[in-house]
Amino acid sequence: MPISRSVKDALGSSSMIRKMFEEGNLLKKQHGADKVFDFSIGNPDIEPPDAFHRVLLRFAQEDAAGLTKGVHGYMPNPGFPAVRDALAKKASREQGVTLDGSHIIMTVGAAGGLNVVFKTILNPADEVIVPRPYFMEYKSYVGNHEGILREVDSLPDFNLDLDAISKALSEKTAAVLINSPHNPTGRIYPAATLRALAEILEAHGKKTGRYPFLVADEPYREIVYISGGTPPVLAAYRHSISVTSYSKSLSLPGERIGYIAVNPGIQDEEDLLSGLIYATRVLGYVNAPALMQRIVAELTEESVDVGVYARRRDAFKTVLDKAGIPYANPEGAFYLFAKVPPKKGGSTAVTDIVGDDGAFVNHLKQYLILGVPGSGFGKPGWLRFAYCVDETLIRASGEAFKKAMETWV
């Protein structure tokens, strides 16, 4: 076979999602894009903030005037020193610990950052513990570097199940991977939960001699609806690493710009930092895109208007409430994780039913509503709606949801 067996297998299993996209596009062609309630994709539709456009324009003008030199060339693999310094200040504020530029590695988005981290810390067959449901690409990011993703359940409210994590720990555990605010549930892990997790990991490290890293995937850290923001992982646990991007906070997902923040005083700090830089190089990223590095360093106080997402969230909750579809109340990010409702005439004990999410997604499709089955996140019986679409469309979907529920029998 000319292509890799594992890639060939993956193509087979991801063809369902591809088919879903194709069907969605077909529906839009048939009915008009504004008639299809497409909540399937997490592609922020909000434009970057004005400050982004201003900085881009200023840099472009300086370039055109010949005032810059070498700014599109290679810089050290972890990024421009001035950019790393600026982001260290930002990360220090957010994470409650004092970082300097050496603790920041600029990356090709958070996805690039996670691959760099796993390349650096995983030996073959090492395990990374992740709470279910989870963003399915994690399996690839860990598998790319010969690691094994070890899934554990979350609590019914989708907070971390510390007992489940504790039981999954072993000498093969290289890391625990968390994502807060969480895709697909919108859950934000409270500071007390992070502290309790840290105690468990510390105790495990003391006993086995191997302290698991706590890797926090935080691209949604600034999209928050509750007071207090996203509690910092670096302040909670010594051996923690935050990976984030500007894909959501500045609506720049296509520009692939993010960074890794490593906790000062983390175990084997020097080797770890050198390893992350080495991994950035040999994985072929080489460095994060130069122009975007310089731009985000100027925008450490900026983010998109979270109020827009908050209003959409409220509108979507109203729609689902009226339709009688239960969901987890989102505290951050721009996803709503809904439970497949019981069929009319079926049991009303909603909490005991694992509904057929594939069937419900297909049923909704007849009413031109597109979502993603929870099975795609390791959580059958649920489905994800992404509300990074216009509020008008969300409101307009109310009627379609109601009709869909009437015929869900």
Place this chain on the structure above:
Amino acid sequence: MPISRSVKDALGSSSMIRKMFEEGNLLKKQHGADKVFDFSIGNPDIEPPDAFHRVLLRFAQEDAAGLTKGVHGYMPNPGFPAVRDALAKKASREQGVTLDGSHIIMTVGAAGGLNVVFKTILNPADEVIVPRPYFMEYKSYVGNHEGILREVDSLPDFNLDLDAISKALSEKTAAVLINSPHNPTGRIYPAATLRALAEILEAHGKKTGRYPFLVADEPYREIVYISGGTPPVLAAYRHSISVTSYSKSLSLPGERIGYIAVNPGIQDEEDLLSGLIYATRVLGYVNAPALMQRIVAELTEESVDVGVYARRRDAFKTVLDKAGIPYANPEGAFYLFAKVPPKKGGSTAVTDIVGDDGAFVNHLKQYLILGVPGSGFGKPGWLRFAYCVDETLIRASGEAFKKAMETWV
């Protein structure tokens, strides 16, 4: 150990190069940057062409005026359709075959592209044949995806040794990896050589049922000093893939923008293209940086002034000729591969000596001349000088080279 064993090992072995960089920086601090003849790094110092700055400015102005929508957001993983179409036209002209947009995958530089290709085609323990000397990162790019780099010798003039390649072929051979114009020798493989290689690969495929891919790493394809340009690989062999970037041709290495061009009619074309797109996604690249995609699509007729490099090459050749240091005559790229000269009073039969490249590099350093040992490219007895530095510096190095040779005893 908290970090991966293989990364830890790699850090140990790459510490020599790091040490060299540090020493170079120290020398510049001690003597002043303009007094150190730093030919160690292949970082193009020529600024991007004016057309790049013009297009960047136009796009930035359109952004600031609110005329764009979603241009910094996600697009399909292989790139914006219009960009792929534009580059398919360019690749068709250059490669002598007719590609459409579906054959182009936008990548995070050529290094990103090579990782995507190897992720897609390699099964564990599959082999990739590469002629020596070679860019040492290739070993990582192949090893990242559990493949094995199989080195073969080149001819004395650094053209491909077809017998050596032929002998190295086996049922484990997934690909032959070539790089033309070549780093570090500047060699360009002639069309007749590529045709002969294609015949060998075809015959091997017919016999074993496995046609090796011919993967061409072509970031220097437009930096050419001989007539006729870089002969196309896609026209030469059906199962060929070109990987290239704008790092050298537009002097944009820090922006990480390149692409893969897949030969139409290649074996299992549909699976291969789907696999490359899948690999782009799961390796964490997700897509090539959005703004740079749009910019390079506007610049398909542009490149930096190759004349600048040609004049530097001539100046450097004069310097080495006068110093009596033999070298391979570069036909492209911006490297000069020089042979460690015999010590005074030693044998004069230069061609039979494998000199100590590490010792010679250290000797040159005393005269503030920095190069890279050929051992770093799998070719001891040689050293690489990168001439992407100002011509004045090259000319000024003549005296230092002469003095260095007088004391090479």
